[in-house]
Amino acid sequence: QLQxxxxxxxxxxxxxxxxxxxxxSGGSINNxxxxxxxxxxxxxxxxxxxxxxxxxxxxxxxxxxxxxxxKSIDTSKNQFSLELSSVTAGDxxxxxxxxxxxxxxxxxxxxxxxxxxxxxxxxx
Amino acid sequence: xxxxxxxPSSQPASVGDRVTITCRASQSISNYLNxxxxxxxxxxxxxxxxxxxxxxxxxxRFSGSGxxxxxxxxxxxxxxxxxxxxxxQQSYSMVFTFGPGTKVxxx
Numbered sequence: 001q002l003q004x005x006x007x008x009x010x011x012x013x014x015x016x017x018x019x020x021x022x023x024x025s026g027g028s029i030n031n032x033x034x035x036x037x038x039x040x041x042x043x044x045x046x047x048x049x050x051x052x053x054x055x056x057x058x059x060x061x062x063x064x065x066x067x068x069x070x071k072s073i074d075t076s077k078n079q080f081s082l083e084l085s086s087v088t089a090g091d092x093x094x095x096x097x098x099x100x101x102x103x104x105x106x107x108x109x110x111x112x113x114x115x116x117x118x119x120x121x122x123x124x
Numbered sequence: 125x126x127x128x129x130x131x132p133s134s135q136p137a138s139v140g141d142r143v144t145i146t147c148r149a150s151q152s153i154s155n156y157l158n159x160x161x162x163x164x165x166x167x168x169x170x171x172x173x174x175x176x177x178x179x180x181x182x183x184x185r186f187s188g189s190g191x192x193x194x195x196x197x198x199x200x201x202x203x204x205x206x207x208x209x210x211x212x213q214q215s216y217s218m219v220f221t222f223g224p225g226t227k228v229x230x231x
Contacts, residue, residue, distance in 0.1 A: 046211065047160075047211055047225075048222070049219070049221060049222060052218070061219075063219065101173065107216060107218075108215045108220075109174060109215055110215065111160075111213070112173075112179070114167035114168060116167060117167055
């Protein structure tokens with residue numbers, strides 16, 4: 001059974017760069033039927049799409065975060081990563097990595113597998 | 125960006141009630157609409173994809189309908205384990221967007 005696990009620091013200082021990695025187990029990330037993505041949820045609020053990446057390295061970002069975002073994928077390690085620069089308190093959230101279905105290969109579909117989430121707090 | 129709205133934002137309900145949640149997109153998204161259930165402290169769970177396709181293991185009391193800009197999630201007979209927050213999400217655009225959520229709580 002496919003599992004995703006986020007890893008990274010729980011505390012980041014303002015203006016620094018947040019780096020998170022998602023490790024995929026029980027299946028290969030090198031698969032043309034899925035995208036891989038990041039979603040976050042500030043405390044007590046709703047879900048916010050961050051971005052997605054395909055196994056080829058193609059990326060799609062939330063426009064509101066695009067200037068601060070870098071995503072990468074390492075198929076040899078079965079991992080994908082997120083870097084968010086110049087963080088502020090507004091970036092405090094639970095960050096989820098996830099798998100997005102692309103079975104039709106026309107447009108993506110639902111997010112069918114989620115990591116358990118990792119809490120990131122931005123504070124000095 | 126495609127904006128998603130949901131109504132109501134809160135739905136008090138009792139066990140056995142029929143619950144309907146609506147989701148509207150700011151432009152046509154065909155049937156690229158997905159529904160999730162989230163309980164406190166846990167990751168969201170995909171219930172329905174492509175507007176009406178029930179995911180494996182999801183009870184048949186959940187159903188989805190709609191196309192274009194207007195969509196509906198229906199719980200035919202609310203069970204105790206269904207008290208949660210429900211989100212819609214469009215995947216028509218590669219920049220995904222979520223609705224603000226509907227909290228189904230105890231009346």
